[in-house]
Amino acid sequence: xxxxxxxxxxxxxxxxxxxxxxxxxxxxxxxxxxxxxxxxxxxxxxxxxxxxxxxxxxxxxxxxxxxxxxxxxxxxxxxxxxxxxxxxxxxxxxxxxxxxxxxxxxxxxxxxxxxxxxxxxxxxxxxxxxxxxxxxxxxxxxxxxxxxxxxxxxxxxxxxxxxxxxxxxxxxxxxxxxxxxxxxxxxxxxxxxxxxxxxxxxxxxxxxxxxxxxxxxxxxxxxxxxxxxxxxxxxxxxxxxxxxxxxxxxxxxxxxxxxxxxxxxxxxxxxxxxxxxxxxxxxxxxxxxxxxxxxxxxxxxxxxxxxxxxxxxxxxxxxxxxxxxxxxxxxxxxxxxxxxxxxxxxxxxxxxxxxxxxxxxxxxxxxxxxxxxxxxxxxxxxxxxxxxxxxxxxx
Amino acid sequence: xxxxxxxxxxxxxxxxxxxxxxxxxxxxxxxxxxxxxxxxxxxxxxxxxxxxxxxxxxxxxxxxxxxxxxxxxxxxxxxxxxxxxxxxxxxxxxxxxxxxxxxxxxxxxxxxxxxxxxxxxxxxxxxxxxxxxxxxxxxxxxxxxxxxxxxxxxxxxxxxxxxxxxxxxxxxxxxxxxxxxxxxxxxxxxxxxxxxxxxxxxxxxxxxxxxxxxx
Numbered sequence: 152x153x154x155x156x157x158x159x160x161x162x163x164x165x166x167x168x169x170x171x172x173x174x175x176x177x178x179x180x181x182x183x184x185x186x187x188x189x190x191x192x193x194x195x196x197x198x199x200x201x202x203x204x205x206x207x208x209x210x211x212x213x214x215x216x217x218x219x220x221x222x223x224x225x226x227x228x229x230x231x232x233x234x235x236x237x238x239x240x241x242x243x244x245x246x247x248x249x250x251x252x253x254x255x256x257x258x259x260x261x262x263x264x265x266x267x268x269x270x271x272x273x274x275x276x277x278x279x280x281x282x283x284x285x286x287x288x289x290x291x292x293x294x295x296x297x298x299x300x301x302x303x304x305x306x307x308x309x310x311x312x313x314x315x316x317x318x319x320x321x322x323x324x325x326x327x328x329x330x331x332x333x334x335x336x337x338x339x340x341x342x343x344x345x346x347x348x349x350x351x352x353x354x355x356x357x358x359x360x361x362x363x364x365x366x367x368x369x370x371x372x373x374x375x376x377x378x379x380x381x382x383x384x385x386x387x388x389x390x391x392x393x394x395x396x397x398x399x400x401x402x403x404x405x406x407x408x409x410x411x412x413x414x415x416x417x418x419x420x421x422x423x424x425x426x427x428x429x430x431x432x433x434x435x436x437x438x439x440x441x442x443x444x445x446x447x448x449x450x451x452x453x454x455x456x457x458x459x460x461x462x463x464x465x466x467x468x469x470x471x472x473x474x475x476x477x478x479x480x481x482x483x484x485x486x487x488x489x490x491x492x493x494x495x496x497x498x499x500x501x502x503x504x505x506x507x508x509x510x511x512x513x514x515x516x517x518x519x520x521x522x523x524x525x526x527x528x529x530x531x532x533x534x535x536x537x538x539x540x541x542x543x544x545x546x
Numbered sequence: 547x548x549x550x551x552x553x554x555x556x557x558x559x560x561x562x563x564x565x566x567x568x569x570x571x572x573x574x575x576x577x578x579x580x581x582x583x584x585x586x587x588x589x590x591x592x593x594x595x596x597x598x599x600x601x602x603x604x605x606x607x608x609x610x611x612x613x614x615x616x617x618x619x620x621x622x623x624x625x626x627x628x629x630x631x632x633x634x635x636x637x638x639x640x641x642x643x644x645x646x647x648x649x650x651x652x653x654x655x656x657x658x659x660x661x662x663x664x665x666x667x668x669x670x671x672x673x674x675x676x677x678x679x680x681x682x683x684x685x686x687x688x689x690x691x692x693x694x695x696x697x698x699x700x701x702x703x704x705x706x707x708x709x710x711x712x713x714x715x716x717x718x719x720x721x722x723x724x725x726x727x728x729x730x731x732x733x734x735x736x737x738x739x740x741x742x743x744x745x746x747x748x749x750x751x752x753x754x755x756x757x758x759x760x761x
Contacts, residue, residue, distance in 0.1 A: 217575060468560070472556050472559045525547060525548070529548075
């Protein structure tokens with residue numbers, strides 16, 4: 152009885168969809184099913200975005216020993232609604248010298264590109280919009296479109312700050328696209344599939360009640376950390392928020408945006424955070440599978456969204472902790488630290504794959520990763536001369 | 547090791563995050579309109595004019611009668627942004643020691659111009675202009691509403707005692723000393739005059755008779 156109930160709750164959205172489609176003629180069902188799913192995604196994630204903004208402002212406030220928003224509604228929960236109404240009623244200013252068409256298209260392209268990423272994420276058991284065999288490839292291809300929209304925004308604004316922000320954004324996003332991809336490739340190597348659904352299925356097994364998530368392996372752990380670093384840079388989040396650089400570039404590539412277009416950029420940024428966290432959860436944290444076999448009765452979609460929100464909180468936590476990097480530090484970090492480590496991780500994953508079961512592969516793989524990490528850290532830190540800086544031109 | 551600084555930083559922010567829910571000293575925010583902290587004694591916002599409530603005579607409301615200001619216009623001349631406007635009276639009124647003094651027929655301070663520098667307070671020889679601590683002065687009328695006339699500026703000495711107790715006590719002591727000195731001087735002058743008169747009167751009774759006859 153209990154099993155049956157938990158199964159129904161697990162599949163409640165799928166059953167609901169089938170029940171709704173049951174009223175339609177069979178010929179329309181596939182198309183309308185997709186439209187309904189898209190509508191749900193397009194409504195659900197902006198709602199989650201509002202909640203995430205509230206969470207971010209509250210969390211950051213608490214990390215800085217402030218209260219955060221607390222005026223609109225209980226605990227300031229309606230603050231995002233007030234912000235939304237404000238941005239909707241604001242005047243939409245387009246600079247006189249701006250390229251109006253591109254200026255208008257940039258936020259649209261961003262949001263569309265980000266929304267398309269959600270298509271392949273399995274948000275629960277049997278809950279995926281398109282079960283693509285090469286879903287991961289599709290995701291990264293679509294994800295690269297956000298760079299285009301950012302550059303469109305910066306270029307069309309005809310503003311030096313916007314353009315500087317866009318240049319930084321493109322340099323940063325393209326640099327970190329490489330480690331992002333390579334850190335995800337290890338999962339493909341081990342699971343042997345590009346389909347997110349199959350990757351989650353591969354992780355949805357238990358030994359002694361503990362899950363087979365990829366994060367609990369040496370290469371998976373290293374891969375997850377590298378993936379997290381690359382995603383933070385990809386979504387332009389602090390400490391990699393140079394493209395926005397509030398204190399130096401006003402708001403970077405969306406300096407010249409106001410009203411609802413600004414809100415769209417904001418939305419796109421958070422949606423990108425959601426989708427990339429969702430992908431990280433799918434690749435390394437077992438997707439919708441529960442962390443303990445004993446907790447399997449909790450609906451799978453709760454696990455997925457719970458994990459996504461934990462990742463969002465980690466993003467917020469990092470933002471509250473770390474200062475912004477300099478441009479050269481950012482580039483050095485990408486090409487001299489993250490990229491070599493992802494390559495090492497590929498090698499380690501290959502070793503893991505061919506050493507077979509047993510304790511030995513755990514020891515060997517962990518030792519390689521840990522050894523190279525400490526060595527690179529030591530080498531990297533040695534070259535750095537800390538202390539007062541001298542400027543030749545100031546002497 | 548590489549990365550331990552980041553972990554330390556994360557631990558610190560986590561401590562803040564959790565601590566702010568449990569520890570009062572971590573969350574020091576005062577939610578202003580509902581909660582307030584009393585202004586500290588040396589706080590200063592915009593000037594006020596002190597008036598004494600005593601029976602020195604004269605007609606009109608207490609604030610007009612008791613105003614310490616003598617319209618000497620030193621503050622008006624010293625004010626760096628020139629936000630004070632004073633019109634001197636034609637007649638005189640007795641001040642706190644009973645000496646007849648001019649008084650301001652008009653005393654306006656434009657607080658949209660005032661920069662709260664306190665120079666007017668420093669230069670005032672009559673302990674009349676002091677700094678207020680009241681700061682909720684927003685108004686819908688940005689011209690008339692921010693131009694305070696002497697009635698709005700006048701505050702009783704008790705109020706001054708309430709906002710700046712130490713300073714007000716010193717001022718009162720100084721004024722009392724000045725008053726006793728003035729009275730002693732007046733008394734001495736009167737005595738001297740009386741003595742002089744007595745000395746002048748002593749030589750003959752004819753003078754007294756002469757005055758009586760004159761009367």
